[in-house]
Amino acid sequence: MKMIFRWHGPKDPINLQYINQIPGLYGIVSSLYDTPLGEVWPVDRITSLRDAAAAYGLKMDVVDSFRVHEDIKLGKPNREALIPQYIETLKNLAASGIKIVCYNFMPVFDWTRTQMEYQLPDGSNTLSFEASLVDRLDVSKGVIPLPGIGTKYPAEKLQALLEEYKDVSTEQMWKNLEWFLGKLVPVAEQLGLKLALHADDPPRSVFGLPRIIKNIEDHRRVLSIIDSPANGLTLCSGTIGSDLNNDVPSFINEFAARQRVHYVHLRNVKVFDNGDFYESAHPTQCGSLDMAEILKALHDANFTGYARPDHGRMIWGETGVPGYGLYDRALGIMYLQGLWEGIGKEKTKAVLQKQGPAAVA
Ligand SMILES: [Mn+2]
Numbered sequence: 001m002k003m004i005f006r007w008h009g010p011k012d013p014i015n016l017q018y019i020n021q022i023p024g025l026y027g028i029v030s031s032l033y034d035t036p037l038g039e040v041w042p043v044d045r046i047t048s049l050r051d052a053a054a055a056y057g058l059k060m061d062v063v064d065s066f067r068v069h070e071d072i073k074l075g076k077p078n079r080e081a082l083i084p085q086y087i088e089t090l091k092n093l094a095a096s097g098i099k100i101v102c103y104n105f106m107p108v109f110d111w112t113r114t115q116m117e118y119q120l121p122d123g124s125n126t127l128s129f130e131a132s133l134v135d136r137l138d139v140s141k142g143v144i145p146l147p148g149i150g151t152k153y154p155a156e157k158l159q160a161l162l163e164e165y166k167d168v169s170t171e172q173m174w175k176n177l178e179w180f181l182g183k184l185v186p187v188a189e190q191l192g193l194k195l196a197l198h199a200d201d202p203p204r205s206v207f208g209l210p211r212i213i214k215n216i217e218d219h220r221r222v223l224s225i226i227d228s229p230a231n232g233l234t235l236c237s238g239t240i241g242s243d244l245n246n247d248v249p250s251f252i253n254e255f256a257a258r259q260r261v262h263y264v265h266l267r268n269v270k271v272f273d274n275g276d277f278y279e280s281a282h283p284t285q286c287g288s289l290d291m292a293e294i295l296k297a298l299h300d301a302n303f304t305g306y307a308r309p310d311h312g313r314m315i316w317g318e319t320g321v322p323g324y325g326l327y328d329r330a331l332g333i334m335y336l337q338g339l340w341e342g343i344g345k346e347k348t349k350a351v352l353q354k355q356g357p358a359a360v361a
Helices: 016-020 043-054 079-095 131-136 155-165 170-191 216-225 248-257 291-300 327-355
Strands: 002-006 027-030 059-063 100-104 115-119 125-129 194-198 231-236 261-265 269-271 277-279 306-308
Touching (some): 027 043, 079 170, 170 194, 194 261
Parallel strands (some): 002 306, 231 261, 261 306
Antiparallel strands (some): 125 277
């Protein structure tokens, strides 16, 4: 397992030197966050991120926020004209040494939270989701009064976009994903790249939008679209685990064994009976997920792919991009590495014990 850390590029308040001071880190994951949707990512901009990381001994094999244009998700005729740009970007990523491309297929919004600074009793704060609040909101005017979302588009554009999705069923969304993968997976295969789809976050319907990657059957269906390592998954424990019906280790047991999990996002969530949740600190005792079981499932699958601590709380007075502070993600990495080492050592010991007392001595 290669531990990586999201870096937002030169504008990130967390510099690479600090990131490099986290023990055991393999590298970073980044993106061209400011490139307009559907435009080609230039090679020199990708390699400049890669080179910046390399100056600190950090590798950049993975990109995230490979954003899919709404016209593709909506299945509009313009999607044909967009595909050459996506293919060009894949070529540029491969030419820059990238191996894994994380993307999602969520309509309009990448992720939805109702609070960015949900206060925890210890004085830290974190991202949270209140289901009934989201379900109560009237977004028909294109105004979404939630922090962090709804500002990506002007109200009129957002209203029009939400209107367009009214005619798109979940089955049509599947068709549109199939079309997209049909165009890109063969190209990725040729280039030696692996696409890695991230589930819808949270894995439920929001604002009446058609969301399709929510449970284990959905993940199975994604993999069945094209049976190729290039058509893979980013498994996000905190996303799929925020629906308690989803058993995260089962996802890993099934999909990592098939070599289709290329990247994992490891974080814990505290989930309440009514579906509300907040992003807790990483240890098992802080949330609803058994992180040791999740790591054990990855270890059992001989997982050699990439992992990031995903998000963290804001602690020790840190401010910055919500979910992406330095301190709590660094603590998360240390905890995850501790579990990983412990699981590995236990297994070695068990093997030696089977071989008899002489081997143990
Ligand atoms: Mn994630």
